[in-house]
Amino acid sequence: MPFDSQKLLGSRLGSSFSNPDLATTRRLNAMGKGYSQYNDQVSEDNAHAGHCIPFQKYGTCHRLESCPYFHNTDFVHAPFSNNEVNRAMLARNQLQAAMLSNASVGNLGYPGSIAFNSAHYQQMAALGNLAEMKQLAAFNANSPSIANFDVDTAILNVALNQYMNNSSATVKQGSSSPHNPKRANSIDQEGNSFIGVSFEDVRADIYPLCKDQHGCRYFQRKLEEQIPAYRDAIFNAVYDHFVELMTGEPVFIARKSYCQC
């Protein structure tokens, strides 16, 4: 496999970039400008060296087809509007690299054969369990019979959202009122478990999830978005159990005690 993802992760840099700080700075600068420009420049720099440096893998290099390395051209034309998107993209790329790296190493430390399907991944996505998802993805990559596309997309979305959420949470924390800092971002920070879960994925399980702390907060956030479709879906799912949800007790107990009064 010509694609050495360890290099992509920045742990081992090419010989011409032995100073990691310099390399990181240049990489970050390049992300702001767009990959293609950076790649052209570096290609010239390394024309004599005769090898690709890791960052070139994000775009085309001057050797085109003859280059032995894998180039991910998806990001060449991606618009980089602000820093958050850049960082999220970086996280996404690193994650992809980590997945490929695991896949090439093989099924390490994952015993037994477990049936994988999209439900597993959705469940893990809901729990935000990125590490486990990566491990499973690595295992999954070894069995060609399973379609990886949805899995990869789900994992990347979770990573992206977690990354975005982390950066925005830091900003909010800095700007929150010093008098009441806990209340300022209680829902945003404590309800993190469902970050990145789309409403369609949980539409079928609204009522069971209402009993979960994080699920409940997730739906509260969805209500605050004031989207009529979401509101109606939540209402219809919850309406039959409204008294039960209000009291936190099964409804027949409530009715029984009512009769005794």
Added chain:
Amino acid sequence: MEIGSDPFGNYLCQKLVEYCEDDQRMMIVEKVAPDIVTISLNMHGTRAIQKMIEFLNLPQQVSLLFDDDVQIS
């Protein structure tokens, strides 16, 4: 049969009452009205009922909720 209580559902109920449409709120009031005394005596339910009373906006909702069960002095 379910065991244990759920301390979180009432927050969702409060939000739902706050953000729902008038006809939906009417449905909720109809649903809750028969059990309002019991719910009000419940630790979690009483908060949800208080929130609901805050957001009542139609006279018929008020009468539905209070006329049968509670004597308003």
